Structures are given as C-alpha cells and as structure tokens.
Amino acid sequence: MARIWILGGGVIGMGWAVAYGAAGHAAVVIDPAPHASSALNEAWQAAQPTLIEMGLLGPQSVAPVHAADTNAAGLAPDLVQECLPEWLDIKHQVLASVEPLLPPAVLIASSSSGLSPDDIGTVLADPGRLVIAHPNNPPWIMPTVELCPSRNTEPARLDDLTVFYEAMGKSVIRMKKPILGHVVNRLQAALWREAIHLAAEGVVSLSETERAISEGLAPRWSLYGPSTVFHLAGGEGGMERFLEGLGPAFQSYFDDLGAPQLDRATCDLLVRGITDHDPRSTTDIMAERNRMVPRAFAAIAQLRNDAA
Amino acid sequence: MARIWILGGGVIGMGWAVAYGAAGHAAVVIDPAPHASSALNEAWQAAQPTLIEMGLLGPQSVAPVHAADTNAAGLAPDLVQECLPEWLDIKHQVLASVEPLLPPAVLIASSSSGLSPDDIGTVLADPGRLVIAHPNNPPWIMPTVELCPSRNTEPARLDDLTVFYEAMGKSVIRMKKPILGHVVNRLQAALWREAIHLAAEGVVSLSETERAISEGLAPRWSLYGPSTVFHLAGGEGGMERFLEGLGPAFQSYFDDLGAPQLDRATCDLLVRGITDHDPRSTTDIMAERNRMVPRAFAAIAQLRNDAA
Structure with missing residues (x-):
C-alpha cells in the first residue's frame, strides 16, 4: 500500500x-x-x-x-x-x-x-x-x-x-520525450479531426462517422492497431508489400486529409451533429457508459487472453 | 436469393x-x-x-x-x-x-x-x-x-x-458524394498518419501506438465514437461545453499533428516497427485474426444489444 x-x-x-x-x-x-x-x-x-x-x-x-x-x-x-x-x-x-x-x-x-x-x-x-x-x-x-x-x-x-x-x-x-498533447489525445485528435472534416464537407453526417468507427473499425482495432491491420493487408509480404502496393494511395489520402478549424460554424455543426446522433442527455449516456465501457474492456481483454 | x-x-x-x-x-x-x-x-x-x-x-x-x-x-x-x-x-x-x-x-x-x-x-x-x-x-x-x-x-x-x-x-x-479514399480509409489514414508521426519523431515506438489504440482507446470507441466521447467529456453541458473548455486545446493539437511522408526512411521505420511489435509471420497473425476479429465484433454487438 x-x-x-x-x-x-x-x-x-x-x-x-x-x-x-x-x-x-x-x-x-x-x-x-x-x-x-x-x-x-x-x-x-x-x-x-x-x-x-x-x-x-x-x-x-x-x-x-x-x-x-x-x-x-x-x-x-x-x-x-x-x-x-x-x-x-x-x-x-x-x-x-x-x-x-x-x-x-x-x-x-x-x-x-x-x-x-x-x-x-x-x-x-x-x-x-x-x-x-x-x-x-x-x-x-x-x-x-x-x-x-x-x-x-x-x-x-x-x-x-x-x-x-x-x-x-x-x-x-x-513516452521518450514530451510532445504537445501527449500520444493518446493526439491520436484521438487525428481521428476526430478527419471525422469533423468529412461532416463539414457534407460527405457524411457526424453520426455516420461515429458508426463507421464503432461498428466498422474499432472492434478490430481493439485487437490489432492500425499498423498491424495494414501489415496483414500486405499478405505474406506484410508491411513492406503493403507499402509497395498501397503506400502511394495512402500518401494521397494523407495529403488530402482535412484541416477544419473549430470556428463558430464548425462548433455549431458538431453540437447539432452529436445531438442528431444520440439525442439522450449526457447524464443518461454517461450512466450507460459507466456500465458498458468496463464490460467492453473486459470482453476484449478476455478475447486477447484466449488468443494468447 | x-x-x-x-x-x-x-x-x-x-x-x-x-x-x-x-x-x-x-x-x-x-x-x-x-x-x-x-x-x-x-x-x-x-x-x-x-x-x-x-x-x-x-x-x-x-x-x-x-x-x-x-x-x-x-x-x-x-x-x-x-x-x-x-x-x-x-x-x-x-x-x-x-x-x-x-x-x-x-x-x-x-x-x-x-x-x-x-x-x-x-x-x-x-x-x-x-x-x-x-x-x-x-x-x-x-x-x-x-x-x-x-x-x-x-x-x-x-x-x-x-x-x-x-x-x-x-x-x-x-456517403452523400464522392471524396478521395471514401470515409473509412480516410479515418484509418488519419489515425495511422499520426501514429507514424509519433514514431518518426521518436516520441514512442510504433508498438506503443498500437497498444495505446488497442488497449486504451478502441474498446471505448467500439461503443462510443470520438465525437460521443468528447460530448460526454463536456459533462451535463455536452459538446458545447467541451468545445468551450477544450476546443482551444484540441485546435492546438489539430494544428500540431504531423504530416509524415512515406519515403524510404519512414517505410523502413514502419517495417522494423511492426516486426518489433509482433514478430510472428503475417500468416500466423492472419489465422489468429480470422478467428478473433469476428469474436470481437460479436462480443461488442452483444454488449450494444444489452445496453439498448
């Protein structure tokens, strides 16, 4: 103690x-x-x-x-x-x-x-x-x-x-040395910034990006981070083969990612967009989160143990 | 049929x-x-x-x-x-x-x-x-x-x-209209680009970013996407309050995110970094992925049903 x-x-x-x-x-x-x-x-x-x-x-x-x-x-x-x-x-x-x-x-x-x-x-x-x-x-x-x-x-x-x-x-x-925002918030910011950009550009709603992440990407990321996902996409050649084949495509996505500003219009879009996505009060969602998020971590930890 | x-x-x-x-x-x-x-x-x-x-x-x-x-x-x-x-x-x-x-x-x-x-x-x-x-x-x-x-x-x-x-x-x-890379690959690219930047800057290893995502962020994202996470971080005031309080901080993170190029040095770092993270063959990891990823989706879908 x-x-x-x-x-x-x-x-x-x-x-x-x-x-x-x-x-x-x-x-x-x-x-x-x-x-x-x-x-x-x-x-x-x-x-x-x-x-x-x-x-x-x-x-x-x-x-x-x-x-x-x-x-x-x-x-x-x-x-x-x-x-x-x-x-x-x-x-x-x-x-x-x-x-x-x-x-x-x-x-x-x-x-x-x-x-x-x-x-x-x-x-x-x-x-x-x-x-x-x-x-x-x-x-x-x-x-x-x-x-x-x-x-x-x-x-x-x-x-x-x-x-x-x-x-x-x-x-x-x-971390080996300091950087603004540390690691986790920078990773969150990078993902969120592009979600905001796609909504601000009118490509999809903010709700669709929430679903793309929650229902599409995050369960896989819970087991294999993005670098491992692309390593596997390279097949037997792994990351090296992936970069040969799809590196130029990803470079073009990198270069085209958005840089939205959190100005009044963007903030309004976020406030409206999140309420459209889930109109419940944050108190209600938070009570659910406190109940469900620990279960998600436990379920994934159990899966990871099973795999090992 | x-x-x-x-x-x-x-x-x-x-x-x-x-x-x-x-x-x-x-x-x-x-x-x-x-x-x-x-x-x-x-x-x-x-x-x-x-x-x-x-x-x-x-x-x-x-x-x-x-x-x-x-x-x-x-x-x-x-x-x-x-x-x-x-x-x-x-x-x-x-x-x-x-x-x-x-x-x-x-x-x-x-x-x-x-x-x-x-x-x-x-x-x-x-x-x-x-x-x-x-x-x-x-x-x-x-x-x-x-x-x-x-x-x-x-x-x-x-x-x-x-x-x-x-x-x-x-x-x-x-999607309402086309954009280069569609939605999912752009979101993946945004997250991956910053993971590469943090490794290239020597802040953490590529393996640490994989862990930060898999063990830190993704189980939560499986239930609540990044916009909902920040909505909840605003407490009873939700997204509006979050943007008032932490909008400037996130704008500063947005402005400081990296823009790495997939040049030879960066590609080498990725190939080495992913092997350091998981030295198994991609064939072995892929066999595990085919077994485990469906379970992760099923476990999360079950949790989502329980919450509803």
Missing part, C-alpha cells in the same frame, strides 16, 4: 482517488474547497457498482480521504499525483510549497494533458522528480496512463512508476 | 463471393485466369470454420461458382459487384462489355477504394447505375460497406442497395 497525495479535487483528482482507493492505496485528496470532502465521498459511492463489476473492489480497497491542506494530510506520501487546474502559475505555486515536504525519492506525477513536464518542473529544487502521468478520463475506468519524463528525469525513476501503475492494471504508454 | 456477378477473382472478389454465398445469394465469380476456379473453392473452404463461428453458415448458404466469362455465367444478374484491378482503363473496358447484358434496373456496385464513381461510369450508357460499394477487407468478416452514388445516381436506387446489404448484416456507411 502506497500513500498518495492527490493535489486538487476536480474531476481528474476525484477519479484518480477512486482508482487508487480501489487498488488499495491510501489516497488523500488535498483541496481547500468547502465541498471537496462531500464531493469525494459522492464520487467514491457512485463508483461502487462499476468497481464491483470490474472486479476492482475487494478487501484491499480503502476509501480515499480528504484533507483541506498538506498539514491536515498527515505523513509524507510515497507519490504525489498533481491534478490542479491547467494553469502553469497555479501548478508552480502549489508545487513549490509542496516539494519541501517530500522525501527525496518521491515523484510528482502530473495529470496535465497539455503542459510540458519541463515547464511544470521549473520551480522545483529537483525538477527531475516531475513527470507526466496523464490518465484517460475517467481515470478509474480507462486503463491508459501516459508517462513522460522531464528532461531531468532518470529513466530508472520512470521504470518504478511504470511497475506501480501496471500493478494497478493500467496500460502504460511510455 | 439474388444472382450476383462478381467481376474479378482477386482477394476482394473472392471475399465478396464468400460473403454473398454465406448469405444465400447465387454468386458467380467471373475471371478468365486458369487458377480462378480452384482459388475460389479454396477461399470458400478456408472460410468455413469462421463462417460457422460467426453464425453465418446455414441452410441458406450456397457455394459461389466460377465462370471464365459472361457467356459461361448464365442468366443476367440482379447485381454486379465489380472487383477488377484498380486501373480505370481495365474497369472501363470490362464494364462497357458487360453493361449491354444487364437489365435496366441492375446496379453495378464497384469495390474501388480509390476511384471516383463518376470516372468509372463514363463508359456506361446509364452512368447512374454505377455506384461505389467499397467493403473493408476481408469482406466476409468486416461489416462495413461504404455506399457512394455517382452524380447521376437516383437516391432511391441506393436505398434499395442499402436494404440489401443491411439484410446481409453489413454496416452501411451512406
């Missing part, structure tokens, strides 16, 4: 707290907001049915607790999970005040989706302890955690953290 | 023949190559275990047959599925000779992945009968069929074809 300080009780902080608590770590959400304690309790309670179904709740699990500040948080932690707002000056201010309380070996894992670990770590005496550990949302359902070192981080420090997250069942994407 | 002429006995023609035969349509593969008859028989036999597991083989199923030319193919068909090589002059030559044999209502559905229906149809007396019906590969496993009218196609003609393919269990993506 590790002791985790979670800095910030927003959606991501609460989500990490649920993930850590279920995995049996002593998570303390540090947030001065008056409602943070009750919000944490609600998040933990709301997650129970899904955690049970995911097989993640057991004798090891321990409810996360709230502390208004680091004084109230008790003993120094084994890991800090930073989930503060995405503004560099707020992160700097809080991290500068927290670092003196930490033993030298303790890493600060930032959940930042957009800031560079080098920029976040500038205020630290030991900037190498600042790494990115960016979850997908919600962090207690989605398995992906992107780990990225700052330029001062020793690789061995990241090795330990990789082992730690993998022991929690996380799928760790280990 | 419909009578289908399949023009061309390559990989896609044979794959369509298996799909039509399993669904109970009388498919005739028309190809002058000496080995076409035995190749068709082999394709049909090899598909049997997977068809059985998919629940697609039954009393309705009928083995596809081969004919060396249209004279040997017998009665005029109800539908022509064009699966000729991706060269406009070959398609023109064959289609000009086939059209006089067809009753007026019969559509020619082209499997072309890259040519425009307007360009393919120029040699026809009735160019409006030429539509795109592009499958994913293999056509008897993958559910997606992209339908695209030529500029002369009456929408009602496409309605009938949509119903026909959906009755075969296909997931029809109905």
Whole structure:
C-alpha cells in the first residue's frame, strides 16, 4: 500500500482517488474547497457498482480521504499525483510549497494533458522528480496512463512508476520525450479531426462517422492497431508489400486529409451533429457508459487472453 | 436469393463471393485466369470454420461458382459487384462489355477504394447505375460497406442497395458524394498518419501506438465514437461545453499533428516497427485474426444489444 497525495479535487483528482482507493492505496485528496470532502465521498459511492463489476473492489480497497491542506494530510506520501487546474502559475505555486515536504525519492506525477513536464518542473529544487502521468478520463475506468519524463528525469525513476501503475492494471504508454498533447489525445485528435472534416464537407453526417468507427473499425482495432491491420493487408509480404502496393494511395489520402478549424460554424455543426446522433442527455449516456465501457474492456481483454 | 456477378477473382472478389454465398445469394465469380476456379473453392473452404463461428453458415448458404466469362455465367444478374484491378482503363473496358447484358434496373456496385464513381461510369450508357460499394477487407468478416452514388445516381436506387446489404448484416456507411479514399480509409489514414508521426519523431515506438489504440482507446470507441466521447467529456453541458473548455486545446493539437511522408526512411521505420511489435509471420497473425476479429465484433454487438 502506497500513500498518495492527490493535489486538487476536480474531476481528474476525484477519479484518480477512486482508482487508487480501489487498488488499495491510501489516497488523500488535498483541496481547500468547502465541498471537496462531500464531493469525494459522492464520487467514491457512485463508483461502487462499476468497481464491483470490474472486479476492482475487494478487501484491499480503502476509501480515499480528504484533507483541506498538506498539514491536515498527515505523513509524507510515497507519490504525489498533481491534478490542479491547467494553469502553469497555479501548478508552480502549489508545487513549490509542496516539494519541501517530500522525501527525496518521491515523484510528482502530473495529470496535465497539455503542459510540458519541463515547464511544470521549473520551480522545483529537483525538477527531475516531475513527470507526466496523464490518465484517460475517467481515470478509474480507462486503463491508459501516459508517462513522460522531464528532461531531468532518470529513466530508472520512470521504470518504478511504470511497475506501480501496471500493478494497478493500467496500460502504460511510455513516452521518450514530451510532445504537445501527449500520444493518446493526439491520436484521438487525428481521428476526430478527419471525422469533423468529412461532416463539414457534407460527405457524411457526424453520426455516420461515429458508426463507421464503432461498428466498422474499432472492434478490430481493439485487437490489432492500425499498423498491424495494414501489415496483414500486405499478405505474406506484410508491411513492406503493403507499402509497395498501397503506400502511394495512402500518401494521397494523407495529403488530402482535412484541416477544419473549430470556428463558430464548425462548433455549431458538431453540437447539432452529436445531438442528431444520440439525442439522450449526457447524464443518461454517461450512466450507460459507466456500465458498458468496463464490460467492453473486459470482453476484449478476455478475447486477447484466449488468443494468447 | 439474388444472382450476383462478381467481376474479378482477386482477394476482394473472392471475399465478396464468400460473403454473398454465406448469405444465400447465387454468386458467380467471373475471371478468365486458369487458377480462378480452384482459388475460389479454396477461399470458400478456408472460410468455413469462421463462417460457422460467426453464425453465418446455414441452410441458406450456397457455394459461389466460377465462370471464365459472361457467356459461361448464365442468366443476367440482379447485381454486379465489380472487383477488377484498380486501373480505370481495365474497369472501363470490362464494364462497357458487360453493361449491354444487364437489365435496366441492375446496379453495378464497384469495390474501388480509390476511384471516383463518376470516372468509372463514363463508359456506361446509364452512368447512374454505377455506384461505389467499397467493403473493408476481408469482406466476409468486416461489416462495413461504404455506399457512394455517382452524380447521376437516383437516391432511391441506393436505398434499395442499402436494404440489401443491411439484410446481409453489413454496416452501411451512406456517403452523400464522392471524396478521395471514401470515409473509412480516410479515418484509418488519419489515425495511422499520426501514429507514424509519433514514431518518426521518436516520441514512442510504433508498438506503443498500437497498444495505446488497442488497449486504451478502441474498446471505448467500439461503443462510443470520438465525437460521443468528447460530448460526454463536456459533462451535463455536452459538446458545447467541451468545445468551450477544450476546443482551444484540441485546435492546438489539430494544428500540431504531423504530416509524415512515406519515403524510404519512414517505410523502413514502419517495417522494423511492426516486426518489433509482433514478430510472428503475417500468416500466423492472419489465422489468429480470422478467428478473433469476428469474436470481437460479436462480443461488442452483444454488449450494444444489452445496453439498448
């Protein structure tokens, strides 16, 4: 059992707290907001049915607790999970005040989706302890955690953290260096950008692109990523043969992909398009998602085990 | 039961023949190559275990047959599925000779992945009968069929074809107008291009992007496409709130996405990267794919039914 300080009780902080608590770590959400304690309790309670179904709740699990500040948080932690707002000056201010309380070996894992670990770590005496550990949302359902070192981080420090997250069942994407948006959001952005382009060009509706992905592509991608799909399309000659035969076609698709801007007209199209696709409230869809997405991950993991 | 002429006995023609035969349509593969008859028989036999597991083989199923030319193919068909090589002059030559044999209502559905229906149809007396019906590969496993009218196609003609393919269990993506690469390959290209860029920039290996997609993103995309994922990320405010909060971040990711060229160095990186990811022969991976991908589609379809 590790002791985790979670800095910030927003959606991501609460989500990490649920993930850590279920995995049996002593998570303390540090947030001065008056409602943070009750919000944490609600998040933990709301997650129970899904955690049970995911097989993640057991004798090891321990409810996360709230502390208004680091004084109230008790003993120094084994890991800090930073989930503060995405503004560099707020992160700097809080991290500068927290670092003196930490033993030298303790890493600060930032959940930042957009800031560079080098920029976040500038205020630290030991900037190498600042790494990115960016979850997908919600962090207690989605398995992906992107780990990225700052330029001062020793690789061995990241090795330990990789082992730690993998022991929690996380799928760790280990980045060698920072890039804007990390890996997962860039991949999502690339797919989504083209879906927007096709809808904005009037080729298909946004709903058709959702279906093309969900009913056409994603079940296959759940087992074999896009590079493997094209490797297989090359037959016995594999990727090399595929690139000889279809490389020029794919280069022409690459060159023709759209670059839509999220201006008012495009945003309106997205808001209308998604409601046409699924007119239910996001609250209703989210309740379904919390029920169904863990089942999809479990079903695919089972299939992958069967294949191995 | 419909009578289908399949023009061309390559990989896609044979794959369509298996799909039509399993669904109970009388498919005739028309190809002058000496080995076409035995190749068709082999394709049909090899598909049997997977068809059985998919629940697609039954009393309705009928083995596809081969004919060396249209004279040997017998009665005029109800539908022509064009699966000729991706060269406009070959398609023109064959289609000009086939059209006089067809009753007026019969559509020619082209499997072309890259040519425009307007360009393919120029040699026809009735160019409006030429539509795109592009499958994913293999056509008897993958559910997606992209339908695209030529500029002369009456929408009602496409309605009938949509119903026909959906009755075969296909997931029809109905395009309003042509675009290079259609929808599915453009979406695949967008995702793959960024995976290549991240590997080429040395941020992660190609294998890590495969894992980020297969273990991180695709099981969720199997239930909810990328637009729905971001709609939910907006909470109760949905897509509108998401775009207010994270639109600028995603615009910055859009603007920073890579544009790699499939030059020699990049192709080498892909060939090495995919072998590092999975060193098995493509024959072995393909045998596994034929066994596992239908199960993934079935598992996800079952989950989707449970949710509904």
